[in-house]
Amino acid sequence: MTADEATATAVPGEATATAAAPGQTKQHGHGAGANQSWWRSDASDYARRNLGLIGVLVALVVIGIITQPQLYSDATWVKNNTFTILQQASAIGVVTVGMTFVIIGGGIDLSVGAIMALAGVWATTLATQSYGAGGMIFTGLVVGLGVGLVNGVLISYGRLVPFIATLAMMVAARGLAAEISNKQTQVSTSQFINDLASAKLLGIPVLVVILVAVGALGWVLLNRTTFGRRTVAVGGNVEAARLAGINVKAHTLMLYALSGLCCGIGALMLTSQATSAQAAMANMYELDAIAAAIIGGTLLSGGRGTIVGALLGVLVFSTITNLFSINGLSTESQNMIKGAIIVAAVLIQQFRFNALTQFLSRNKAIRA
Amino acid sequence: MTDSTTVSRGAQMADTDDRPVVLRLTDVVKTFPGVRALDGVQLEVRAGEVHCLLGQNGAGKSTLIKVLAGVHRPDSGTVEWLGEEVSFANPQAAMKTGIATIYQELDLVEDLSVAENAFLGHEPRRFGFVRRAQMARVTREILGRLGHAEIPPRRLVRSLPAAGKQIVSMARALSHEAKLIIMDEPSAVLAHDEVENLFRIIRELTAQGIAVIYISHRMEEIREIGDRVTVLKDGRTTAANLPARTTPTRELVSRMTGRTIEYVFPDRPPADASAEELLRVEGLTRHGEFADVSLTVAAGEIVGIAGLVGSGRSELLETIFGARRAEAGTVRVAGRTLRAGSVGAAVRAGIGLAPEERKSQALLLGEPIYRNVTLATFSRLARVGFTNAEREVAEANRIADTLELRPRDVHRAVRQLSGGNQQKVVVGRWLLGETRLLLLDEPTRGVDVGARAELYQVIRDLAAQGVGVLLVSSEVPEVLGLADRVLVMREGRVIHEAPGSELDEETVLDLVMAGALMEGAAA
Incomplete structure (x- = not known):
């Protein structure tokens, strides 16, 4: 928008500003909601932003119903299948929450898969297992957090480019995981850990509960706390953040630590599902997590992104996987579809975002 | 004013006046939202002269350069270049007709070689392959013309000092066979002795008939290298074609100052001496x-x-x-x-x-x-x-x-x-x-x-x-x-x-x- 337009729209804007009492922002929102169709109201903003992904999800389910009508006619199967999809999304979903923070903060973490492998392997060594489930959980979380901290220190204070630092960590952490496990699959003997994957809380699988909890915490952290605000500021304009007195280095460090911690949680979830851990686990998770964040509307250059979108992205991927497996199709072909979806989602978003911002600015001008 | 200066001034005028005009701007206007950046600019540049452009920050010099370089198109007024009225669609178009611009922040690719930078965007090619040997040879020739044959054409630009980079920018201008080179505060990045070298190059260029538009805030430079001066103020030409060597500084400064747009400053309260x-x-x-x-x-x-x-x-x-x-x-x-x-x-x-x-x-x-x-x-x-x-x-x-x-x-x-x-x-x-x-x-x-x-x-x-x-x-x-x-x-x-x-x-x-x-x- 040019300055001319800005001043042109300013005149009516000013009139309402002086006419309305303090607290006019709320009236503003209500008025808009009452006078206009629901999709234009502020309340539907979230839904609207993720409309594309929700559409894709619905389409995938419809394809499932069309291809396997007899399965979908069974309500119990549908419920169980939904849980299967969510359980498959759980570990990668938790990691994606951490990844979304890192990307919004202007970075990237290529080492998440490797951190998961290292945390999983470390948590299942004979020595660790001798401390019981508590020791395993503690070890998994601390290893994840610790490796994340190392990433953070290298990037913040070592001034390494995030891509390089985490690429190095990706290679090194997997190497260490192979070293520790002696390239063997380490079986978990902890009943607690092994049962976690099949346990339910109020009828909902515990892993899904963990995913929802991490997602909810992530949402609150991003949208309601100073930590989240700093993340957006650092990723959106690092110089502006610095000159506003934000400790950019310390914050960047914490972002990678957060991502590492999420990897620790994810590693324990995967270990529970497989009742074992090995150096090759969580292979290519970094790419899945980045892809999910990106199709969820997170800007790769930082400064913008949503947790809800990223988790929807994860769900889209795991629904595709499920769709292929219930139709007995190969995993090779689903990778091609995944690739196509990534491209399509980003193309649609770019187009839609541009159109939307233009539409909104015009719309708001009229409304004001 | 003494007799001797009058004479030299007259000689100088005669010296430049018989050269053909290569560039003539008449009533050029360019507005941006909320700002009238150029508000009637007149400019006349002759072949082989160093034409200095003076003006305070915000006087419109940058906009004027960008109009000449094809970055902006004027809203009204005419730009005559080599006797024809022109309107450049983009910087490449301006470059092709022989107008080269050397910006203050040199726009070089640091990790390409000297020759690659000089020929960036118009590399000599055969069957789609860059003719590297020819490119290096021509670059060496150009560097020689600039008096810097010692710069190896294959050297990375990153490794050159600021003065060397400026030479590369000029080599780029010459690789386009520029007839007019615009230099935006070229001395700002140079140490004192390097400025002398710059002037030597400018003199050699003008001796070859190339016109130079030289922008600088340093009066002593304008006196040394300039032939004529045009002064801008608030987007307007307030004085054109003054002799660079002899016009009193006070006159130049007064042409640059005294705003036509009056800024409204709030009253200044008396200073409080007791303030902590x-x-x-x-x-x-x-x-x-x-x-x-x-x-x-x-x-x-x-x-x-x-x-x-x-x-x-x-x-x-x-x-x-x-x-x-x-x-x-x-x-x-x-x-x-x-x-x-x-x-x-x-x-x-x-x-x-x-x-x-x-x-x-x-x-x-x-x-x-x-x-x-x-x-x-x-x-x-x-x-x-x-x-x-x-x-x-x-x-x-x-x-x-x-x-x-x-x-x-x-x-x-x-x-x-x-x-x-x-x-x-x-x-x-x-x-x-x-x-x-x-x-x-x-x-x-x-x-x-x-x-x-x-x-x-x-x-x-x-x-x-x-x-x-x-x-x-x-x-x-x-x-x-x-x-x-x-x-x-x-x-x-x-x-x-x-x-x-x-x-x-x-x-x-x-x-x-x-x-x-x-x-x-x-x-």
Whole structure:
């Protein structure tokens, strides 16, 4: 928008500003909601932003119903299948929450898969297992957090480019995981850990509960706390953040630590599902997590992104996987579809975002 | 004026007058939203002459260059190039017809070789392959013409010093067989002896019939290398084709000053001698940027720093703010020494900075206004780590009212605001919290006239409330109109200090341009 337009729209804007009492922002929102169709109201903003992904999800389910009508006619199967999809999304979903923070903060973490492998392997060594489930959980979380901290220190204070630092960590952490496990699959003997994957809380699988909890915490952290605000500021304009007195280095460090911690949680979830851990686990998770964040509307250059979108992205991927497996199709072909979806989602978003911002600015001008 | 100068002037006129005019601009106008950047420019450049362009910051020199270089197209008026009326669609088109521009920030690709940079975009090719040997050979020839045969064409540009890079830029211009080379403050990046070399090259170029438009603030350079001078002020040509060597400096300066647009400055209240000292800077030094700078700012006082781009002013402000680490010297706020190189410490001590580059240094363009206003204070408004959006919006609304922000809706993205209103957001940020000292770096750059007056009033009001202000501006009238006390900086040093009311624009410009007045008087 040019300055001319800005001043042109300013005149009516000013009139309402002086006419309305303090607290006019709320009236503003209500008025808009009452006078206009629901999709234009502020309340539907979230839904609207993720409309594309929700559409894709619905389409995938419809394809499932069309291809396997007899399965979908069974309500119990549908419920169980939904849980299967969510359980498959759980570990990668938790990691994606951490990844979304890192990307919004202007970075990237290529080492998440490797951190998961290292945390999983470390948590299942004979020595660790001798401390019981508590020791395993503690070890998994601390290893994840610790490796994340190392990433953070290298990037913040070592001034390494995030891509390089985490690429190095990706290679090194997997190497260490192979070293520790002696390239063997380490079986978990902890009943607690092994049962976690099949346990339910109020009828909902515990892993899904963990995913929802991490997602909810992530949402609150991003949208309601100073930590989240700093993340957006650092990723959106690092110089502006610095000159506003934000400790950019310390914050960047914490972002990678957060991502590492999420990897620790994810590693324990995967270990529970497989009742074992090995150096090759969580292979290519970094790419899945980045892809999910990106199709969820997170800007790769930082400064913008949503947790809800990223988790929807994860769900889209795991629904595709499920769709292929219930139709007995190969995993090779689903990778091609995944690739196509990534491209399509980003193309649609770019187009839609541009159109939307233009539409909104015009719309708001009229409304004001 | 003595007889001898009259004679030499006459000889000089005759010397250039019989050469053909290559470039003629008539009544060129270019407007941007809210700003009339060019408002009737006349310019005539002859083959083989060095035509100097003089004018203050904001006079329209940059816009004029961009029109000639094909970056902007004029709204009206004509550009005649080699006898034909032209309108360049893009920079490549201008380049092709023989107009080359050497920008102040040299636009070279650091990781390509000298030859690759010289021929960037028009490499000699055969079957789609670059003819590297031929490219190197021609580049060597061109470098030879420029008197720098010693630069190897295959050397990476990154490894060259600033002067060498400038030679590469000129080689690029010559690779296009340029007939006109525009140089935007070429001496700003050069050391003193390198400037001599630059002049030697310019003389060789003009001897080959190439015309040069030379932009510089340094009067002594214009005297040495220039043939004729055209002066711009507020986007208009105020004097054309003055002889460069003999026109008295006072005349040139007076053509540059005296605004047609009157800025409205708020009344300056009498200085309060009893006001407590807020900021004391002693012996602050950063090598290559500024040296041994000492200054004070009292509560409620506006101190202005006048100086050219590159005089170290912005670096000084950023160092006081802790965004750069001082190599020597101390910064004290209300008696307490600040930790060097810590923005956090400066902010906690009550210092705020509105940096020079609004968009790249101060704003989150896609974020709402209120979040930009609270960028430095949202942590303080928060409750145990949870942001308090309601309070943030309320505070932002209060600031928006105080600053008369338009549009008034603080939920809008900052991107949608005009330059002046964006600047209000940046200044407004520091009105929240307990800012005692405000550092303003070019607060009205890119701001239209109306918003300027409002910003001036805001700055005055702040001072009246006891906030100390340290203001940097390239626009001398702005410094003089606002500041209680003025410091003049030149090449990293404070060379003069006086109350704002005791200085006038010409004196300051003179100091900034290093005693050119005295030189002019001698001529």
